Structures are given as C-alpha cells and as structure tokens.
Amino acid sequence: MYVRSLALAEVLEIVPQKFEDERGFFSETYNEREINRIGLTLTFVQDNHSYSVHKGVLRGLHYQLPPKAQDKLVRVVKGAILDVAVDIRRSSVTFGQWVALEVAADRWNQIFIPKGFAHGFVTLTDHTEVIYKVSEYYSPEHDRSIRFDDPAIGIAWPSSIGELILSEKDRQAPPLSMATVFE
Numbered sequence: 001m002y003v004r005s006l007a008l009a010e011v012l013e014i015v016p017q018k019f020e021d022e023r024g025f026f027s028e029t030y031n032e033r034e035i036n037r038i039g040l041t042l043t044f045v046q047d048n049h050s051y052s053v054h055k056g057v058l059r060g061l062h063y064q065l066p067p068k069a070q071d072k073l074v075r076v077v078k079g080a081i082l083d084v085a086v087d088i089r090r091s092s093v094t095f096g097q098w099v100a101l102e103v104a105a106d107r108w109n110q111i112f113i114p115k116g117f118a119h120g121f122v123t124l125t126d127h128t129e130v131i132y133k134v135s136e137y138y139s140p141e142h143d144r145s146i147r148f149d150d151p152a153i154g155i156a157w158p159s160s161i162g163e164l165i166l167s168e169k170d171r172q173a174p175p176l177s178m179a180t181v182f183e
C-alpha cells in the first residue's frame, strides 16, 4: 500500500497493491492492519456506492457535524472524478483551504478525508461509480452542505467539463461564512 499526504497533510492518497494476471486482478481495497500501521485508527460502519450518469455531476460540498462527523475513504470503480476536500475546522491554520485529487478506476487510488473536512467531487467521465467507506452512520439532522463555488474557498473545478449537474440541495447550499462548521 502506497500512502502520501496531499497539500493539506491530513488528507491522504492511498494506493493499494494490485495483482494482475491473465484472469484479471486481485486487490485488498481495505486492510485495517495496514491503516493502523500508518497511524490511523478508523472504524468504518457504512459503505456507500454512488453512480452518476453523466460527466459533470457535482456532489458536494458535504459533511456531517459532530457527534456524527465522518471519516471517508473514497475510491472509484468505474470512470474518474476530481475529488475535493476543504478544511472547515475553524481553529485550523488551513481553515477554508482546499485540496483536489483525481481519483480514477484506472489509477486504483483512494482518497482519505478525515472528520473536519467538507467533501465533494465532480465526475470526469460518464457512468462513474464511486464507492466509499464512512466512519459514522448517515444522520440527516447533522448533514450539511457548503456551496461548491463559494468564492471565499475558490476551488478550481475543471473548466473543460461544461455544464455542471447538481442536486437541488447542493444548488441551495450556503457559503462557508454562513455554515455551521467544526470548532
């Protein structure tokens, strides 16, 4: 398993080993012992699978507030996404900063997004399937969104994608300055 910190050091790229042969491949996509070895103790309780029909589907920026905050481990089994994490811990020196990583089936990489970060992605291909583990159950009462295009955050979403497809909830999301965030 290959691991590296992104520009916001708590956000990680993880690339599990992939064994390919004439039949296809085998890969341990999650191994708790390996995760513990890199200093993380995670308890995942739910696996999510989302399918986006078109390129340009943008989901985010999402997070759950404490006590239902979630660590997320995200991978792509079909297609590709640009995945984004935003530090929304008010006490952090990098509050409001973002980091992006292309996560793709053909890269076999994963992104780890800890509690305290808002998460979003845009699909770079049609028929994209994203699978992610989360460390807390879905809780609609704690679920929050921040505007994906809040100029105060300034995420450089790819301009080449054309029209973006968002849920009504995400279109109505408040800017970071109006959102309840982590202390």
Ligand SMILES: Cc1cn([C@H]2C[C@H](O)[C@@H](COP(=O)(O)OP(=O)(O)O[C@H]3O[C@@H](C)C(=O)[C@@H](O)[C@H]3O)O2)c(=O)[nH]c1=O
Residues within 6 Å of the ligand: 048, 050, 059, 060, 061, 062, 063, 072, 119, 120, 121, 137, 138, 167, 169
């Ligand atoms: C996230 C979630 C949604 N749902 C339901 C609620 C709703 O009816 C339907 C679609 O929900 P959403 O529109 O919130 O789905 P989506 O926009 O894909 O939300 C996801 O976006 C990415 C970026 C994340 O980081 C995730 O944590 C999650 O917030 O699925 C669950 O039952 N369990 C869940 O864990």
